[in-house]
Amino acid sequence: MHDISIWLLFLFVVGSYVQSLTGFAFGLVVMSVAGLFSLVSLEVAAFSVSVLSMVNAATGLYGGVWKLVNVKNLLAYFAAATPMIVIGVYLLDFLGSNALHWLQLLLGVSIVLACLMSLMKPKKDAEASRSWVYFVFGGISGIFGGLFATSGPPISYLMYRQPIALNVIRATLLSVFFITSLMRIAIMGVGEQITASMMWVSVLGLPCVLITSILAKRYPPNISPQVIKQVALVLLLLSGVSLSVKALL
Structure with a gap:
């Protein structure tokens, strides 16, 4: 557990830095x-992501940001997302x-699609978009959120298509991540x-995420965020494909 925690802490730092x-x-x-290198069970990884994402979202909503949330669409979203x-x-x-290889394959395919x-x-x-569109995307995001604590890509794609202010989009997305x-x-x-194990990893990961977030914003690298995002996407795409192949072999 000690070795696993060290590698996970490093992973939390990298993930928090990129985000x-x-x-x-x-x-x-x-x-x-975590799934590709079997650092920890997917159940433990998903739980720690849920805890740390909730804390991160709560920090983002602090200071009245939550008042900008589009409540009507949020209700339509969670009507489908909850079940x-x-x-x-x-x-x-x-x-x-009962079927770990199928779970790994599902995670790999989900990462590629995301x-x-x-x-x-x-x-x-x-x-x-009408409320029924949020309902449909809520169902898609909900299954990803329940399985792997990764509900972001579908609802983010939908929100950034809306002809509304970016601060409203950001507040609504943060609320989705927090509530999910x-x-x-x-x-x-x-x-x-x-x-x-889930609690232990989450508690140890909390200061790593908070400290890294503060340092990344205060001392950003001399590299375009868009370049960093593209590199991260390519690496994630490769890891998703590798995880899928690993599950099939």
């Missing part, structure tokens, strides 16, 4: 590398115990799936 500079998904970075998060959490527990979606630059729509993480943790708690 702080680019806004890129912390969860995808952690889940892809899918429940299904995703219990599917992760079942596959982790990277491809992140590479697509959404264009602003002339009109705001909180729900995922609560569902695991009710199902008595939270283990000591």
